[in-house]
Amino acid sequence: MIGDDGRRRRPVPTYVVTGGRTLPTRNALSVHTLLIAVPERPLPPEAGGEQRALVSMCAGLLSVAEAAAHLELPVSVVTVLASDLVDSGHLHTRAHTAAPSRGLLEEVLHGLQQLR
Amino acid sequence: MDSNSSGERYLPDTVQESVKILVVGGFGVGKSTLIGSVSEIAPLRTEEALTQAGADVDDLRGVDDKSTTTVALDFGRLTLSEHVVLYLFGAPGQRRFWDQWVSLATGAIGVVLLVDPRRITDAFDVLDQLEEKVDAPLLVAANQFDDAPVYSGSEIRQSLTLPDDVPVIGCDARNRSSCLTVLASLIQHAHSAHSPKALR
Numbered sequence: 001m002i003g004d005d006g007r008r009r010r011p012v013p014t015y016v017v018t019g020g021r022t023l024p025t026r027n028a029l030s031v032h033t034l035l036i037a038v039p040e041r042p043l044p045p046e047a048g049g050e051q052r053a054l055v056s057m058c059a060g061l062l063s064v065a066e067a068a069a070h071l072e073l074p075v076s077v078v079t080v081l082a083s084d085l086v087d088s089g090h091l092h093t094r095a096h097t098a099a100p101s102r103g104l105l106e107e108v109l110h111g112l113q114q115l116r
Numbered sequence: 117m118d119s120n121s122s123g124e125r126y127l128p129d130t131v132q133e134s135v136k137i138l139v140v141g142g143f144g145v146g147k148s149t150l151i152g153s154v155s156e157i158a159p160l161r162t163e164e165a166l167t168q169a170g171a172d173v174d175d176l177r178g179v180d181d182k183s184t185t186t187v188a189l190d191f192g193r194l195t196l197s198e199h200v201v202l203y204l205f206g207a208p209g210q211r212r213f214w215d216q217w218v219s220l221a222t223g224a225i226g227v228v229l230l231v232d233p234r235r236i237t238d239a240f241d242v243l244d245q246l247e248e249k250v251d252a253p254l255l256v257a258a259n260q261f262d263d264a265p266v267y268s269g270s271e272i273r274q275s276l277t278l279p280d281d282v283p284v285i286g287c288d289a290r291n292r293s294s295c296l297t298v299l300a301s302l303i304q305h306a307h308s309a310h311s312p313k314a315l316r
Contacts, residue, residue: 060126069160111196
């Protein structure tokens with residue numbers, strides 16, 4: 001049982017997921033967007049192997065790029081897969097910051113200085 | 117003592133924000149070395165297709181098909197606080213990779229252009245691209261190879277005809293502390309370039 005709207009019951013083979021698309025259409029994921037699986041939302045039995053591998057890779061918090069490297073898949077493929085899994089509620093994302101506030105830059109700087 | 121457990125795959129659950137810095141430069145200039153010097157995880161590499169047109173996506177394992185041109189993307193990670201993680205992405209400067217790293221630079225909090233003092237003018241093309249297509253704050257770091265001539269920041273600035281507001285520093289990509297100084301200088305630059313009117 002997937003989705004309250006019941007629209008995602010059918011299996012979604014990978015070639016359909018990525019077919020013809022090189023960019024995710026709905027949510028903007030970047031290489032450094034953080035992903036984490038939603039444990040209370042298991043994948044349907046008909047989910048594809050790549051979806052399953054990605055959700056299981058996201059058992060903890062990590063970025064799109066890390067998931068891609070560990071799964072040995074191109075970032076572009078993982079971005080499309082993850083985008084769909086976010087839409088279907090199986091993955092959550094945390095903010096990737098494109099326009100950092102001064103406060104965030106200060107936090108980054110402080111962190112770097114601590115490591116130095 | 118190494119406080120970084122390189123075997124740790126996942127970030128602490130407290131992390132809420134991720135930022136990225138792009139490190140760009142020619143082959144052999146030390147991008148991967150720099151990333152490896154500061155990353156808390158063993159640097160990772162993923163292949164990215166340069167042109168998806170005509171690529172056979174039916175079998176995702178088949179993307180290493182010889183007909184698909186790929187670029188290796190090296191990256192590393194630094195957890196900076198309970199709240200923020202920084203990713204470093206290395207991208208080759210060559211012309212055929214431009215689209216790749218221009219898109220990587222999108223949303224970056226800064227860009228490090230790493231140059232080899234022995235081949236400094238190699239950076240001209242990359243600089244042109246950066247100036248034309250990338251908004252992120254830029255810093256130029258000269259990787260001080262052992263046998264390289266030592267140029268001052270102003271000499272490098274002059275050879276590359278860099279604008280005054282682009283910081284130039286020397287570094288040793290093998291040295292963690294030196295690389296952290298490069299990153300901190302970039303963020304300081306980004307911070308000072310962050311004009312109040314840009315704040316909302």
